[in-house]
Each structure stands twice: as C-alpha cells, then as structure tokens.
Amino acid sequence: MAFEHLKGQQLTDKKGNTYIISDIFAVIYPGENRPDVYEWGDIKSVKSDGKSLTILTEDKTFNIGSEAFSDRERFTAVTTVVLSSVSGKAASCNMPDSLLPDKRLYKNADIPQSAVTATGGYSIKDVKSTITSLYFNKSGRLLWSLAIIGGVLAVALFQLLIGFTASSWWYLTIGAFFCAVGVVAIASIVLTAISKIKFSSILQSCNRLFDGVAFAVCEQGVCAVEECVYSGAELIGFQMDDSYLNAPAMFVIMRRKTPVVWIPKSLFTKDELIRIEDYLSESLSEI
Amino acid sequence: MSNILPEVSAEHINIEGADVLLFSVKNGLAKIGICRLGSQRARACLFTDEEPNLIISGLDEPASDLVISEHAGAEIPPQIAETINDVYAKLCAGGTPEFSLPRLIRLLPDGLYAVSYGESYPTAGENMFFWSGYGVSRQLKHSSSEISVIGDRVYNAPYLIAMRRPEFFEPSFVKKAAKNGVRSGELFGISLHISGLYSLLLKGHYAACAAVLKNKPFYTLQIQRVSKIWKQPDENGRLVSVGLKSESYRIPFESLTKEQIKIALISRKYSAPTQYDKIKSKLDVILKTNAKKLPSQLNIMAERYPDADMTACAQGIDELTKPMLDALLAGQTTLDDKVIISENYYSSITSACSYLRYRNTEQFIEFATSVMKNPELSATYRYVAAGLAKVHNEKIKQFFSQIEQSGDAGYDKVMPIVKSYLENYDKQSSFDADKYFDSLPEPKKEVRENREIIPLTGKTKQIPKLDTEAAKLMAAHVASMAASK
Numbered sequence: 048m049a050f051e052h053l054k055g056q057q058l059t060d061k062k063g064n065t066y067i068i069s070d071i072f073a074v075i076y077p078g079e080n081r082p083d084v085y086e087w088g089d090i091k092s093v094k095s096d097g098k099s100l101t102i103l104t105e106d107k108t109f110n111i112g113s114e115a116f117s118d119r120e121r122f123t124a125v126t127t128v129v130l131s132s133v134s135g136k137a138a139s140c141n142m143p144d145s146l147l148p149d150k151r152l153y154k155n156a157d158i159p160q161s162a163v164t165a166t167g168g169y170s171i172k173d174v175k176s177t178i179t180s181l182y183f184n185k186s187g188r189l190l191w192s193l194a195i196i197g198g199v200l201a202v203a204l205f206q207l208l209i210g211f212t213a214s215s216w217w218y219l220t221i222g223a224f225f226c227a228v229g230v231v232a233i234a235s236i237v238l239t240a241i242s243k244i245k246f247s248s249i250l251q252s253c254n255r256l257f258d259g260v261a262f263a264v265c266e267q268g269v270c271a272v273e274e275c276v277y278s279g280a281e282l283i284g285f286q287m288d289d290s291y292l293n294a295p296a297m298f299v300i301m302r303r304k305t306p307v308v309w310i311p312k313s314l315f316t317k318d319e320l321i322r323i324e325d326y327l328s329e330s331l332s333e334i
Numbered sequence: 335m336s337n338i339l340p341e342v343s344a345e346h347i348n349i350e351g352a353d354v355l356l357f358s359v360k361n362g363l364a365k366i367g368i369c370r371l372g373s374q375r376a377r378a379c380l381f382t383d384e385e386p387n388l389i390i391s392g393l394d395e396p397a398s399d400l401v402i403s404e405h406a407g408a409e410i411p412p413q414i415a416e417t418i419n420d421v422y423a424k425l426c427a428g429g430t431p432e433f434s435l436p437r438l439i440r441l442l443p444d445g446l447y448a449v450s451y452g453e454s455y456p457t458a459g460e461n462m463f464f465w466s467g468y469g470v471s472r473q474l475k476h477s478s479s480e481i482s483v484i485g486d487r488v489y490n491a492p493y494l495i496a497m498r499r500p501e502f503f504e505p506s507f508v509k510k511a512a513k514n515g516v517r518s519g520e521l522f523g524i525s526l527h528i529s530g531l532y533s534l535l536l537k538g539h540y541a542a543c544a545a546v547l548k549n550k551p552f553y554t555l556q557i558q559r560v561s562k563i564w565k566q567p568d569e570n571g572r573l574v575s576v577g578l579k580s581e582s583y584r585i586p587f588e589s590l591t592k593e594q595i596k597i598a599l600i601s602r603k604y605s606a607p608t609q610y611d612k613i614k615s616k617l618d619v620i621l622k623t624n625a626k627k628l629p630s631q632l633n634i635m636a637e638r639y640p641d642a643d644m645t646a647c648a649q650g651i652d653e654l655t656k657p658m659l660d661a662l663l664a665g666q667t668t669l670d671d672k673v674i675i676s677e678n679y680y681s682s683i684t685s686a687c688s689y690l691r692y693r694n695t696e697q698f699i700e701f702a703t704s705v706m707k708n709p710e711l712s713a714t715y716r717y718v719a720a721g722l723a724k725v726h727n728e729k730i731k732q733f734f735s736q737i738e739q740s741g742d743a744g745y746d747k748v749m750p751i752v753k754s755y756l757e758n759y760d761k762q763s764s765f766d767a768d769k770y771f772d773s774l775p776e777p778k779k780e781v782r783e784n785r786e787i788i789p790l791t792g793k794t795k796q797i798p799k800l801d802t803e804a805a806k807l808m809a810a811h812v813a814s815m816a817a818s819k
C-alpha cells in the first residue's frame with residue numbers, strides 16, 4: 048500500500064458521526080461506544096465530487112460532507128488514504144477527473160537521488176495546448192484520411208458536374224485541394240470542440256493545481272502528487288504498454304492510450320528536460 | 335521536533351476476569367517502530383531513531399513465517415538506550431509498570447499497547463540461545479501473525495530476538511545482571527512484540543544469560559500492540575467487528591473508552607518516520623563488526639527450552655487423550671467424527687509429537703517410538719527422530735541404539751540424527767552450568783551515573799543527569815507555553 052506515511056484521519060460530520068480513515072474505515076456514532084469497522088476489502092465503492100466523499104459498504108452508505116474537511120489539504124490526505132487503501136481491491140471508484148494521476152496507481156518505491164524533481168503547478172494555457180497536441184496526434188491519421196476522401200469526392204463531383212478538360216483541369220484540381228483543406232479545417236474545429244468538452248473536467252482541475260504539485264521522474268517511474276501528500280516513497284512504475292508524448296509544453300505519459308501523468312516542462316531546466324526525456328525514452332515508446 | 339507533546343495514559347481493564355494493563359499513546363514520538371522499506375515492498379525495518387535494527391521480510395503475508403536479520407552495525411541510539419535503562423532500573427527497584435513504562439511507551443508510534451508479564455524462553459524458536467544468532471538472516475518458525483495450529487485463539491509469544499550486538503558482550507555483566515536484573519526475585523527483561531511467537535528484547539540480555547546459566551525462568555514485561563480488528567459472527571452469521579485484538583488479547587469495544595478506540599483505529603500499521611531517509615541510507619552501509627561470539631555454554635544450556643513447534647502446539651491443541659493417540663497411530667485423523675488435530679495426517683503426527691514433548695516427556699517418548707516402529711509412517715521419521723534427539727533420556731538412547739544396530743534400510747534417513755545423538759549423549763550430561771557461571775568474572779566497579787560539578791565555592795555538588803529526550807521535551811513544552819502566551 049502506498050502513502051503509508053500519511054497518518055490516519057479522523058473526520059466529524061454535522062450529525063456528530065466520527066469517521067476514521069486509516070488502515071480500516073470506521074464510523075463511531077454519537078452516544079455509541081461500538082463503532083462500525085470495515086476493512087477496505089469490504090468497501091463496495093468510493094465516490095467523490097471533489098468536495099465530499101461517499102463510501103458504500105454492503106448495507107450502508109456513508110456520506111462525508113464537505114464540512115467534515117477542514118481544508119483542501121485534509122481532503123487530499125483523506126482521499127489519498129482511501130484510494131491507496133482500496134487499490135487492488137474490489138471497490139469501484141468514481142472520482143472527479145484530474146490532471147494528477149489516480150492515487151491507486153502508486154506503489155511503494157523510494158524515489159532515487161538521480162530522479163529529476165520539481166514542485167509547482169499547471170498553467171491552463173500549457174494544458175490546453177497539450178490537449179490539442181494530444182488530440183491532433185491521436186487523430187492525425189483520421190485528418191489525413193478525411194483530406195484524401197474530401198479531395199477524391201471533390202474530383203469525382205467536379206467530373207460529374209463540370210468535367211475535366213484541358214482548359215479546366217488545373218482550377219478544378221486547385222478546387223479539389225481547397226475542398227480537402229476545408230474538410231480538414233471543419234474536422235479540426237469539430238475535434239477541438241470535442242477535446243475541449245472531453246477534457247473540460249481536467250481543465251477545471253487545473254484551477255486548483257496551479258501550485259503545490261510535486262513532480263519526480265526517474266528510471267523506474269514517475270510521480271505527480273499534491274505536495275501535502277508527497278513523501279518521496281511513491282511512484283507510478285513504468286509498464287510495458289506505456290508510452291509518452293513529447294508535446295511543446297508538457298510530457299504526457301500514456302497508459303493504454305489514455306493520458307495518465309502530465310509533466311509541465313516549464314518547471315524544469317533545459318538539462319533536466321534532457322534527463323527526463325532520456326528516462327522516458329529508455330523505458331517507453333514515443334507517440 | 336514537533337512541539338506536540340506525547341500523551342501516554344495507562345489503564346487497567348478487566349477482560350473475562352483477567353486484569354490487563356493498557357497504554358494508549360497519542361502523538362507518540364515514533365522513535366521505535368516498524369517502517370516499510372519503500373523499494374522492496376515485502377521488507378520492513380524495525381528502527382530506533384535513525385538506526386535500522388532489524389530487517390523483517392514477509393510482514394504482509396499473515397500466514398507466512400517472517401525472515402529476520404539484525405542489521406550488523408546498528409546501535410541503539412544513546413538517548414533511547416538511556417531511557418530504556420532508566421525504565422528498567424525503575425522496574426528493578428520495584429516500580430509498577432504503569433508508572434515506570436510511560437517514558438518508554440511514548441517512544442512508540444500512536445496506538446494502543448497491552449503489557450503483560452510472563453515467562454519467556456531466551457531462544458529464537460529453535461534450541462539456540464536467542465542472542466547467538468544475531469546478524470544471521472533466519473526464518474522464525476511460527477512468526478506469522480496467523481499460526482495454523484493455534485487458529486483463532488489468543489496465545490503467548492515467548493521467544494526473543496536480540497536487540498544488542500553480541501560483540502559488546504561482557505561476561506562480567508552476567509553476574510551483575512543476576513544480582514540486579516530482578517523484579518520480585520525473578521530475572522526479567524523488557525520486550526516489544528513483533529509477530530507470532532516472537533518479541534524483541536529491548537533490555538535484559540544479560541539477565542537472560544544469567545537465567546539460562548542458572549537454570550532459572552526468565553520473565554519479560556512484554557509490550558504488545560493491540561490494533562487488529564476482532565470479528566465475530568452475528569445472529570445472521572455475518573462477521574461483524576466486536577473489538578480489538580492482538581496475538582495475546584481479545585478486547586471487546588465495550589471494555590474500551592471512545593478515545594482508546596479512536597487511537598487504536600486511527601493508528602496505521604507501519605510508521606513512516608521523518609528520519610526515514612537516514613534509516614534507509616544506514617541500511618546500505620554494512621559496518622565491519624567484530625566477529626566475537628557468545629560463549630557456547632549459553633547455547634548448550636538453551637537446548638532445554640521448548641521450541642516454537644512445541645509452544646505453538648501446546649497453545650493450539652486442547653488435549654490429546656489415549657484414544658486420540660491410538661487413533662493417530664492407527665493412521666486416522668478423526669475420532670468419533672471429530673478431527674483430532676488436522677485433516678493432514680503428517681501434520682497431525684508432527685503436531686502430536688510437539689504437543690506431547692511439551693506436556694509429557696514420557697508419553698512423548700512412548701508415542702514417538704511407536705511412530706518410528708511403524709513402517710507406514712516412515713514419512714514422519716525424520717521429524718520425530720529430530721524431536722526425540724532433543725530429549726536427553728536413557729530410553730531414547732536405547733531406542734536409537736536399537737535402530738543403529740538393526741541396519742534397517744527404512745531408518746537410513748534418520749541415521750545421522752541417531753549417530754549424532756549417541757555420540758553426544760554423554761557430553762551433554764557432563765556440562766556443569768553452575769561451575770561455568772561461578773567462573774565468570776565478577777562485575778567491575780559501577781560507572782558514576784551523575785555528572786560532578788565543582789562550583790566556584792569549591793564544594794562539590796551533584797546534579798541528576800537530564801537525558802537528551804527529556805531535555806528536548808522540556809524545551810518543546812517551554813516553547814509551547816511561550817507561544818500560547
């Protein structure tokens with residue numbers, strides 16, 4: 048279990064129920080001495096809207112409202128303990144999308160001295176441009192295909208309606224080319240809109256991650272967590288099917304074609320960026 | 335250092351008529367604890383402040399025995415050693431555990447700790463003196479938190495792991511400990527439970543030597559963390575939590591205060607000390623240590639203690655009646671539709687041997703020789719012969735002589751054990767522990783405990799020594815008072 052350095056957390060909601068989130072999950076009701084104690088393996092699901100937490104057991108649902116968390120750090124610590132505790136267990140998790148990776152992916156591993164580390168945050172501008180790069184990188188083949196299909200359809204249409212002759216072929220060809228460009232332009236607008244909708248929740252999370260994020264990249268893996276829960280003993284290890292994108296503003300580590308870790312380049316020096324790229328290229332394939 | 339002062343409270347609670355001393359620790363200093371070694375998930379380290387004392391493998395597997403090794407070169411930091419010595423001295427002077435132990439208990443991580451006083455066997459589960467194996471990586475039998483032969487019962491953890499390096503062994507301290515390391519006339523030490531049948535001896539290594547050589551029982555004041563959830567089936571047969579448990583205790587929630595429950599539940603299994611990096615860096619450095627060994631006489635005398643199999647079976651098996659033993663010898667694992675020990679026949683025979691060796695030597699010899707006379711049970715010969723070889727008895731000598739002379743090929747596997755037993759039979763009885771103990775050097779003169787200050791007036795005045803830990807705590811307390819103003 049990762050994040051074992053975090054202390055167990057005690058929360059009290061407005062009804063006076065005390066929740067203990069530690070190696071176990073326990074609820075102590077007001078006036079009662081006998082707590083309900085659950086092992087994390089007994090938890091069915093964990094849900095959060097970013098402010099409160101809902102924990103579902105076989106027969107009970109516990110809603111821990113936002114008032115139980117004194118501050119953002121507390122909420123982060125609690126969710127980190129919960130997610131690391133249910134990691135590898137049957138519980139389903141429904142957490143708000145975030146630029147930071149799912150805490151369930153972390154394993155205990157000492158981050159070596161050779162790791163490149165930094166603290167800071169994300170800028171919306173960098174994230175937006177990286178999302179665009181990511182999306183266009185993903186849909187490059189699709190755009191090329193659309194361009195070819197658009198061009199071929201335009202040529203066919205021109206042939207049917209006007210007909211290619213010795214005098215008209217050159218402007219019809221230019222027309223077909225612009226049709227292809229038009230199709231690509233429209234597709235790009237649509238794709239950009241889709242990407243914005245798809246990544247809107249991630250972009251929103253950017254607002255609370257403009258500072259206070261700890262990053263570490265080494266040969267074994269990568270870490271990007273809120274500074275308040277960082278210990279230097281947790282990593283997301285690189286796997287066989289991982290890859291990375293070297294976008295102008297960020298490195299994005301992908302797992303099964305889904306972005307997992309976003310590393311802003313602006314936090315690192317030129318030398319550090321070279322070392323990061325070395326670490327990534329040694330273990331992962333570039334997309 | 336944090337300005338928050340540790341809070342330690344002691345309370346006697348009654349569990350089914352038995353009195354249990356329970357300490358609760360809040361804001362504990364976590365100077366003694368177990369942390370996981372990050373990059374190797376299965377390994378953990380017991381540390382004292384910045385010193386990695388014990389490397390433990392297998393803590394995450396509840397049914398597997400642990401592999402431990404003391405970290406060569408690790409020292410108990412002076413301020414912690416000083417605290418432990420002071421606590422021990424208080425207990426030797428007759429101080430009660432609830433008033434003497436808090437100074438030590440506050441060095442532990444947050445949690446609930448039960449303290450027991452009982453007999454310990456100064457071996458590491460086999461028949462070697464516990465201190466002799468220091469630094470050697472070894473698997474400790476029945477050190478898993480779930481011991482199959484004991485099942486869900488509570489049990490005592492009598493075996494010890496050494497905390498001090500043997501290279502500093504000073505023979506004269508044995509006689510000193512025989513005189514001073516006593517409480518109500520009994521030689522004793524302080525131990526911290528690790529897992530299964532094992533605990534780490536924090537203090538009392540020389541008292542244990544004295545107990546072994548003088549053939550006296552050795553007691554330990556054992557500190558055991560109570561943190562596991564005790565579950566029992568409710569009226570619908572569903573498992574519900576009813577209290578907290580450890581290896582030796584079952585404490586229903588009703589016997590605890592809300593605060594105690596919260597402290598126990600909120601504390602995490604592993605500590606992650608702030609000094610983790612320093613501990614880790616020291617792990618990578620293996621200091622060259624003196625190859626000095628403990629006197630072999632200690633190992634010879636330690637052979638008389640029950641081994642881990644015997645203790646586990648004695649605590650896990652209720653009874654073995656004559657009909658049960660006869661059924662086992664007849665190749666059955668059940669009697670009157672009830673499983674005698676286990677459904678596994680080999681396991682039943684070996685457990686029965688261990689149980690009888692602990693409870694009744696004569697019955698054990700009779701049963702074991704019967705097993706070894708039955709060719710159908712040849713799979714158990716080696717285990718049974720090894721058990722017999724640990725008992726110094728004329729009947730066994732005769733039985734082994736018969737085996738040696740028989741030339742039966744069925745006994746080929748056990749022949750080295752038989753020959754070794756017969757060869758060493760007379761040597762064992764010739765060792766005189768009392769004579770050896772008397773030959774040990776007398777203790778040297780006491781080292782002055784107090785610093786002497788010579789004031790300008792010329793008159794000498796002694797002030798009691800303030801240990802580092804107490805000084806830090808006092809400084810933190812003064813700082814917090816100043817801050818609150």
